[in-house]
Amino acid sequence: MPYPYVREPLTQEDADNLSNACETIQEKLIVWPLLDCGLRVSELCSLTPKHIQWQQRSLRIKGKGGPYVTETGGKPRVVPMSPRVRAIFACTYLAKGGSLALLKKNLGHGRLTTTEIYLNLTDQHIVEEYERKW
Numbered sequence: 779m780p781y782p783y784v785r786e787p788l789t790q791e792d793a794d795n796l797s798n799a800c801e802t803i804q805e806k807l808i809v810w811p812l813l814d815c816g817l818r819v820s821e822l823c824s825l826t827p828k829h830i831q832w833q834q835r836s837l838r839i840k841g842k843g844g845p846y847v848t849e850t851g852g853k854p855r856v857v858p859m860s861p862r863v864r865a866i867f868a869c870t871y872l873a874k875g876g877s878l879a880l881l882k883k884n885l886g887h888g889r890l891t892t893t894e895i896y897l898n899l900t901d902q903h904i905v906e907e908y909e910r911k912w
Contacts, residue, residue, distance in 0.1 A: 788813075803873075806866050811837075814860035830867060832884035835859050868896040875910075 788796070793813050800806045811817050811825075821839050829837050837857045859867075864885070871881055882893040 803866065803870060807870065810860070810863050810866060814863050815857045817857065830859075831856075832864075833886045835864060865896065868893075872896055 796809055797813060800809050808822065811822055812819065815837065817825075817837075817839070825837065825839065829839055831838055834856070836859055838854060839857060840854055868881055868885065872878065878890065878893055878897070881896065882890055885893060887893045
């Protein structure tokens, strides 16, 4: 039986327009993995930190699976993360108070100064950090 729906991929121009329309980190966290990693919406919705393999620069997810569906989910697959997706999960991790040293280890950096590029601190970050500590 033929598939009843014809899927049309986004043109490069449409993908660029969608990506450029992202204004907040939350929007980027949704759109970029879909565009860059080719995730399905359902796969993105089910992602948790345990799916991130920082040193392998990939995501280990349970896909649709088809005939390979198991009782714990779909067929597992490894999806490479693009550099901008890695940068946005790293910045978000730090913004939520994650340790720079742990991020260094997770990203596989040899020097802490390499990891410091993810410290995009704004004045708002500084004020919020100060208020949390005091």
